[in-house]
Amino acid sequence: MKQTIYVYIQIPNRNEFTVLGRLSVENGKGEFTYSPNYPVDWVPDEILYPLVRGKTYPVRENRGVPNFIMDIVPDAWGQSVLKRIFAKEKDTDWSVIDYLLYSNNSDRFGALCVGSIRKVTQKAVTENFQDFVKLDEFLDFANAIRTGEEIKKINLALAQTTSLGGARPKITLYDDKKLYLAKPKDINDPVNIPRVEYACLSFAKKKGFNVVNHDLLSIQHHGHLKNILVLERFDREYDETAGNFIRYPMLSGLTLLHAEWGTTDHGRWSYPLLANEMLRKKIAIKDIHELYRRMLFNALIGNDDDHLKNHAFIYRNKNWHLAPLFDVVPQVAYKPQTLAMTIGTYGNKISRDNLLSSSAHFKIDPRDAENMLDEVLGWKDELKEHYREYLSENDFEHIWNLIPEIS
Incomplete structure (x- = not known):
């Protein structure tokens, strides 16, 4: 069956939406056509x-489906939510186009939205975010999804189909003209993942990385203290004059590398190739150096979930930039020997x-690279004390025993 959607975009540096183009997909083959009336010369993927x-x-x-559109498809958590919400009315297999059409445009990654007609409708661009005070309700909802209980708050459910992240529960929430991504502990987590991720992000910030604004909240929920990691959405900024959010264009590393998701072919999942594409995209050398340091940091902490969707790029001030570090969690099931992406000569x-x-x-001199690596490896004792400060004794022992040995 042929499916067609229209792709809308908030024009960079403007508070207006327009039709970017049309995507039709049939039997796994797609066609993308730019709108003849698209009014500017900027596009997400000019390559x-x-x-x-x-x-x-x-x-x-x-x-x-083009990668720059795949970037706004709900993640694994969002897809599981949609399947539960619409289980009674949709009993056929879900396609990527289905996920796009059934999900909410409000909290998509970057500046793109979708719709079913060749016109930007008010419904397509209306902002509809849950207030931060609904966090308690979200915890109930997340547990219901995991345990198979009845879904009662559909509006809350539709507000959590973001394309950011992966299979873990999350929701975009509004507070004081800012948007936040809230990530609680999942019911099956072997350790307190929000605390672990907070420890990693706060340590990276301490060491000079460009890190997403983050906080760790503790709330009482049904008599138990629950931790929630809160990340400020860096792809949105409130426009006081217009009374809504400016959406900054975003691309995942997957799109920048023209790689694929959902296949076993990871041949282009590569830090060096990503650095090459950053050069081609005219991204600043300092950002390319930052990517190298992030690779070293991921190796230090054992974050082997450093795949291409956990690297992102943002378009601001008429240039592409490496987005802040936003998803850094060490492996908690085994001691990793590899990262998700190619590092160098030895895979x-x-x-x-x-x-x-x-x-x-x-674009780093070999001697400078050695100094960078020695510096990062020299953080190990400090990282150990940082973990001790934020993690329970059991979680600390669990995590620290899985730190890779780098020699």
């Missing part, structure tokens, strides 16, 4: 989909030689 108004591009990746293996082997791709 694979350069702007030619009215031109139809065949789409071969992701069973017919994705966590080792000193491998971490140093790709420095040229990041």
